[in-house]
Amino acid sequence: MKVAFSTLGCRVNQYESEAMTEKFLRENYEVVSYDSFADVYVINTCTVTNMGDKKSRQMISRARRQNPDAIIAVVGCYSQIAPDEVSQIAGVDVVLGTRNKGDIIYWVNRAREERAQMIEVNDVLRNNVFEELNIEEYQTKTRAFLKIQDGCNRFCSYCLIPFARGAVCSKKPEKVMEEVKELAKNGFKEIILSGIHTASYGVDLEGRITLVDLLEAIDKIEGIERIRIGSIDPTFFTDGVIDRIVNLKKLCPHFHLSLQSGCDETLKRMNRHYKSGDYKEVVEALRQHIPDVSITTDIIVGFPGETEEEFNATYEFLKDIKLSKMHIFKFSPRKGTRAAEMKSQVNGEVKDDRSNKLIALSSKNETEFMGRFLGSEMKVLYEQIHNGKTNSFEGYTPNYIKVVSEACKDIEGEILNTKLFTAEQEFILGKIN
Incomplete structure (x- = not known):
């Protein structure tokens, strides 16, 4: 039996796909590329943007064309948010949400044996238990993603993720340490700590262990030479946190600090929990304590109500702080969010123009940043x-x-x-x- 995976979206999805891959391997499946003939196709979906939903549907259609008799399993955020919509797509046999991926083999087997569609999507807003999806044998041997946290309590006005992933829940620190030691034993040099809102790690655990506590513990494990953190909220980097992380020998000097806008009025409508000045202070503090640090970010252009003045404020802010790279996204209204109902939606051509300006700025900043290290x-x-x-x-x-x-x-x-x-x-x- 052969299985193929298509993974869309974030590093958490990449980790979970790796964990599901291991489950299929233990059942003697052969893992093949998604463009190959397979008996089972698993699409691990993303729903951050409308494009994520569209790509998910395209992957479903591609699988059906390659093998009309295959079992097609759609899992993840898109199927969590819209299980009825996904279940009505021609050819879909299994629909699982974001907290059911550990049972993928069971549902695939049932769909095959009963020749019926299987839908198992639970209410994540009522479930704050971390789903263990440990990985013992990665397919690659360089760096490994390690999911330490799931869920988000922030409810930004444009985002469906809290509804797709539920409340914050954290992997117990002893479990994290076990997995890190296993990765070190298997020859990995680098691990990337990933989560939906990684900065919230530990808020649901007894003893209130924090992400910094976890980093300090991992830093002492022999064999692991590099530690990275996935996308992180800028509010994580207080003065106390920075004072502690500069003493870590293995933490890489690269932080993806989510910004979204450099204009305070836009940030307020987005329901972000900081102002542009707060973000700038964090960037300056990190650069002061870690000279070679690389700081990257995400920016949304064309958010509802974003005037030319607001966009210019974002542009000038980004021009001033010169981040090493920016990922630019055009606002995509998501049904069920407050932003989708806001007035003053921005014209598509305006979004394109603003996106192009920031992409050009990002390219310039990236070239300058890399140039600093030539000859070293x-x-x-x-x-x-x-x-x-x-x-x-x-x-x-x-x-x-x-x-x-x-x-x-x-x-x-x-x-x-x-x-x-x-x-x-x-x-x-x-x-x-």
Whole structure:
């Protein structure tokens, strides 16, 4: 039996797909690429934007074309938010939400045996128990995602995620430590701590353990050489937190601080829990204490009511703080959110224009940031072959600069001193020392 996965969206989804993959492998399935013939197709969906829903439907159609007799299982955020809509898509056999992925084999087998559609989507707003989806054997051996938290209590006005993922729930610290030690034993050099709202880790646990406490504990585990944090709320970085993380030897100097807008009026309508000045203070504090730090972010353009003046405030703010990279998203109204009902929705052409301006600014900032490190020597974790060339490998510096170097042997999974000497469009050419 063969199984194929299509994973859309965030790093949490990537982790959960890896965990489901392992369950199929234990049942003697062969994992094949999504463009191949398979007996089971699993689409792990995203619903952050309308495009996420559209891509999910496209993946369902592609699977059905490749094997009309396959079992198609749709899981994740899109099916959690709209189970009736997903179940009515032609060819869908299994519909699971965000907290049922651990039972994927059971529901696939039932659908096959009973020749009937299986729908199991629970009310996540009533469920605040962390679903254990441990991974013992990753398919790659360089860096591993580790899901430590699920759910979100923030309810930003544009976001469906609290309804798709439920309230904050955290993986118990002893379980996290067990999994990290297992990853180290299996040869992993780097782990990425991921969650839906990672900064909230521990608020639901007895003893009020925090993310910083967890980082300090992981930092002491032998074998793991790098720790990264997934997307993190800027409010996490208080002065006390920064004072503690600068003492961590393994925490990588790269933080993806969610911003969304550089205009306070827009941030207020978004129901974000900070102002642009608060964000700037965090950026300046991190740069002061960690000189080589890379700070990246997400920006939404065309949020309802965003005037030209508000957009210009965002543009000037971003021009001023010069983040190393920005991911730009055009506002996508999601049914069921407050933002979808707001007046003064922004015209599509205006969104396109604003998006293009920020993409150009991001490209300029990224080029300048990479240029700072030309001529220097940095440690690079090489992850894979570059563009199919067997003597060319790509990897990342601690502050997440992509580097491509030539080598006369397989260096996947190795951390090597590398001289950075030529900047390309999206990476730097390096020479291994």
